[in-house]
Amino acid sequence: MADEAATAKDGQFVLISTLPDVCITNGSPVPYPITHAMDKSGQCSPNVYFRGKPAFLHNESFVDEVTGDEPGIGKGVVSGTNISISHSIGKSASVYINGKPMVRTGDQVWMNYKKP
Known part of the structure; x- marks a missing residue:
């Protein structure tokens, strides 16, 4: 992953589902492609910035409202949810920000997860 960039609370980063989110619609399961713009991120670093935007932290930051x-x-x-949050699964094994692993552009996320 040497070519991946650090992620931040920045609309230039968009999470895109690799598999559809299957939701019940009018009584039947329907697949929906879902996305998340990372400018909707919450609980990002208070003092570390990438390209002027707060760093996204593994096991702390999340993106609200897919x-x-x-x-x-x-x-x-x-998931039992819709229009919910996304949070990181993948992370850096060697770079930490505020004691949390850094999340990179190629790292996987869990999309449409239950809110804490």
Whole structure:
């Protein structure tokens, strides 16, 4: 992952689902592609910045309100949610920010997760 960039609370970074979010819509499961713009991130670093934006931290930062599954009012088949948060799964093994691993552009995230 040497070519990956550090992520931050910045709209230039967008999370895009690799698999659809299957939600119940009108009584049937319907697949929805979902995305997240990282400018909606919360709980980012208070004092470390990348390109002038707060750094995104593993196991602390999250992105609120995925877009794309709004019609799935019956909630996600797996997650039990819709229009919820995303948080990182992948992380740097060697770079830490405020005691938390750094998250990079190629790291996987869990999308449409239950809010804490």
